[in-house]
Amino acid sequence: MKIFSPFVANGVYYPNWRIYRNEPPSSLKLGLISHVFYSFAWVKLDGTVYLSDEWADSQIDVDGTKGCLRSFQNLKAKHSHLKVVLSIGGGGKGSDNFAAVAANPASRERFAHTARELVNEYGLDGIDIDWEHPSDHKQGHNYIALLAAIRQHLPSPHYVLTSALPAGEWALRNIDLCNAHQYLDYINLMTYDFSGPWVPQSGHHAQLFSPRHPHNEAARLSADSAVSYVTSKSVPPSKILLGIPAYGRSFLGCHNPGQKYSGSAGEEGTFEYKDLPRPGAIEYTDENLGAAWCVGGDGGWVSYDNPATVKIKAGYARNNRLGGVFFWTGTADGEGSRSLVEASFSRLHTQ
Incomplete structure (x- = not known):
């Protein structure tokens, strides 16, 4: 029997579209997971929170019931430690209406009211705000006003309220984090995507620590630098969940970080973790950086996390008294010793 500490989170995001890949809620390692962030619900311009895919969320036959949300409701009865949190937003369309909704008291109120209705209808434990992301100080102010409105309808400690936030200071500086954390149980710090097709050189995309001699500005970013910035704003470490990617970023034509790669700018090159290392590739781990990669096969140089680096990151979370960790996503995990x-x-x- 797995024993959970009430003070340490081991969370995963579950994207609702994964049901179409034959990955139902029951496929997650729920005996090892404390929080599932069910993604995503979306928000209308008037503030109404709604399910982004009603077929997947409430109608499809899955795990002996109708819809993934009902499945999680049933699974919670079997896993008493488990909390299921509805994540609202996400990249692209999912976040398009947040700025307008958060700027208006009436739409903030409707957001909070309709979010609670969904939480109660499906027996959920709370919501996660994944607004990517407040782009200036005014939006940052409105973001906190939205959190305050939500807490009126989803009071602590009965309901969980979390928020996924970028790891870069360029985004975090728009939010008064000291004020924001008063409303939040956890900040899900997205400590990944430091390097990718938006930069001209290969690089680790989720390193725990920066190298001594960074080859570019992206290489200066790290999970540690993000945690340090957030805690410098008087956020208790216990409210920070360290984000870990269950996917790798590929840089074709490269064998090391800091090299120009053959992919086009803006071209996504990703592999799910369970498909790594690539066939014919060799896996390496840098325990000083807290980063892993493989070289060879069809991916070129691929940056990701493996069990060794995850243990290093989880140890970092423990040693620095963080709230725990989370994964994007739980459905991309490996099996056995590769989990x-x-x-x-x-x-x-x-x-």
């Missing part, structure tokens, strides 16, 4: 969720659980809960 990232298992690796983090074992490190987080080892005495």
